[in-house]
Amino acid sequence: MSVLDKNNFDKSDLITWLQATDESADLLRRKALDIKDKYVGRKVYFRGLIEYSNRCSKNCLYCGIRSCNPGFHRYTLTKEEVLSAARYAFDHRFASLVIQAGENQGPRFIDTIESLLNEINQQTSGSLHITLSLGEQTEETYQRWKAAGAHRYLLRIEASDPELYKKLHPDDGHHTWESRIRSLQLLRKTGYQVGTGVMIGVPFQTLENLADDLLFFREFDIDMVGMGPYIEHPDTPLYSHRDQIPSPKERMELTLNMVALLRIMMTDINIAATTAMQTLDPRGREKALLAGANVMMPNLTPLKYKEGYLLYENKPGIEDDADESLESMEQNIQDAGETIGYGEWGDSLRYGKR
């Protein structure tokens, strides 16, 4: 039996496979693609991404829109802009939306999201499945947004190791690993399909950390995962550690190995091919599809705001409007031999079985 036929990788297997290159990396990714084909099909589900606001109360040491970074304009989309992006998704049969923003726990923000959810559901007769990615909130807020029609929630753990988490976040009492975990538990309890993820190739991260991240996803029995390479941003504290991180090529290879291993370990979850992958390699997202990913997020943020949502350097697509991005994405997906699940929600099969 090949090592790849074990369905219960242990940590040392994972550390070995994370380092796979050349033929052994091809073998790993081919195995993951077979499993994807068998369990979820060679289909890509689209989630229209709306970057609702770049205002954020947090100060993560890696992120370009952290609250202490004064160098740019802060925006929040108007209700009309959000509704028009939702209409675009609906008209293009995406079946699903992601509303993402920096973290904001203010009562006005919470109310606005609730009313946006109500309006989107009303205007599209509940036909769009909505994912929120709005950070840590109270149980009551998670419940209110769920009642208003949100189905899924993404909250990256960022690092499953509390020690690494500490190194990536300021020690100000507002960025604790424990409260991140608590939020993930609350989201599960509230009934969302829950997604999490990590950055790959951040300063101080070891292969052991990444293996533990994969084991964490399995242990938490997560429904969806969005992970991508870390990309340095000059206006952030972690930039000074950029000489300690793997090269862009190594980060990309590591990311593809992470995706492939996760697909083999958790056959029926949804795994995103993220924008950060495309930043390091113009074909990065398509390579991720061939390594086991099955979700993509076309960006529907109005063009004039896109350059305000730069979590990292060289973010691609900030000059493309939604139509241009969509066309090239469709072509690339077709080239990769995959079909697009237009009009399908593409819910996590794992969630459905639970």
Ligand code: 5AD
């Ligand atoms: N490089 C890559 N990903 C980043 N994120 C934030 N900053 C960076 C960066 N410099 C990711 C975080 C966050 C998500 C919204 O974006 O993982 O959860």
Ligand code: SF4
């Ligand atoms: Fe805010 Fe998210 Fe950036 Fe952290 S990663 S500073 S929470 S937008």
